[in-house]
Amino acid sequence: MKLSQQTILITGATSGIGLHLASKLHQMGNQVIACGRNQLQLQKLSSAHPGMATHLCDVTDEQQRRELAAWAVAHYPALNMLINNAGIMQQLDLTGPIDPARMMTELTTNLLAPIHLSSLLVGHLQGQPVAALINITSGLAFTPLAIVPLYCATKAALHSFSLSQRHQLQDTSVRVFEIIPPAVGTNLGHQDNYDNSNDELMPMADFINAVIGALQQDTYEAGIGIAEQLRQQREGLFDLLNL
Numbered sequence: 001m002k003l004s005q006q007t008i009l010i011t012g013a014t015s016g017i018g019l020h021l022a023s024k025l026h027q028m029g030n031q032v033i034a035c036g037r038n039q040l041q042l043q044k045l046s047s048a049h050p051g052m053a054t055h056l057c058d059v060t061d062e063q064q065r066r067e068l069a070a071w072a073v074a075h076y077p078a079l080n081m082l083i084n085n086a087g088i089m090q091q092l093d094l095t096g097p098i099d100p101a102r103m104m105t106e107l108t109t110n111l112l113a114p115i116h117l118s119s120l121l122v123g124h125l126q127g128q129p130v131a132a133l134i135n136i137t138s139g140l141a142f143t144p145l146a147i148v149p150l151y152c153a154t155k156a157a158l159h160s161f162s163l164s165q166r167h168q169l170q171d172t173s174v175r176v177f178e179i180i181p182p183a184v185g186t187n188l189g190h191q192d193n194y195d196n197s198n199d200e201l202m203p204m205a206d207f208i209n210a211v212i213g214a215l216q217q218d219t220y221e222a223g224i225g226i227a228e229q230l231r232q233q234r235e236g237l238f239d240l241l242n243l
């Protein structure tokens with residue numbers, strides 16, 4: 001799809017992939033609405049990119065999701081793309097009890113929030129001549145990394161959901177994309193001191209260019225870099241990933 005003069009709402013735009021994608025899409029001549037839960041980071045983003053809109057939203061909060069969707073449609077009626085990018089990755093020890101609140105935060109951030117936000121906006125998007133829902137999953141949706149088990153499960157579920165979403169929307173103007181990133185150096189997992197120094201990291205600029213290319217070429221399920229191998233070989237790579 002054309003990637004200029006679109007109106008694009010992106011969650012989790014205050015760091016990492018979301019920050020770089022928001023910046024790139026802004027540079028390409030789109031109206032970007034950057035969302036996040038860190039007001040200071042949002043202010044920095046809008047100062048660095050005049051014209052970029054920002055909105056505070058903790059995606060784990062249902063009321064904030066409803067408010068974000070209503071505000072975005074009211075202020076940006078041309079809104080035609082949603083990028084469900086916000087995500088967290090937690091290490092969980094499955095040999096003992098897990099705090100339910102901790103589980104619920106990961107489940108809500110990575111799975112329930114994108115599903116709910118999509119549902120809040122899908123009616124509006126169907127009124128646009130061209131529209132897109134873009135879900136950011138992970139190569140780990142296809143080959144789990146056992147130390148972050150619920151993360152992998154939420155991404156596998158979001159992959160499954162994206163298939164159904166795409167099927168149900170096939171006769172509408174809304175295209176459903178799934179972007180499947182490889183390991184990219186960001187803050188993901190840093191709250192648990194996740195050490196990604198052994199990961200083969202894809203440079204952020206290469207990753208962002210690959211995402212833009214996938215969207216422009218209408219690659220609806222886009223495995224980027226090594227994530228494409230995980231997507232194709234799935235559990236066949238489990239032992240290799242979990243040495």
Ligand SMILES: NC(=O)c1ccc[n+]([C@@H]2O[C@H](COP(=O)([O-])OP(=O)(O)OC[C@H]3O[C@@H](n4cnc5c(N)ncnc54)[C@H](OP(=O)(O)O)[C@@H]3O)[C@@H](O)[C@H]2O)c1
Pocket residue numbers: 011012013014015016017018035036037038057058059060084085086087088109136137138139180181182183184185186187188189
């Ligand atoms: N980096 C990778 O290797 C990799 C690989 C595969 C998939 N992904 C996916 O890519 C997406 C972006 O992750 P990233 O790597 O860029 O990590 P990141 O640097 O940690 O960025 C995650 C973003 O999500 C936001 N976020 C988290 N919880 C939120 C909440 N409750 N409400 C609103 N925003 C929230 C964060 O905001 P705060 O700064 O406020 O926490 C941050 O802006 C995620 O869906 C992740 O699963 C990343």
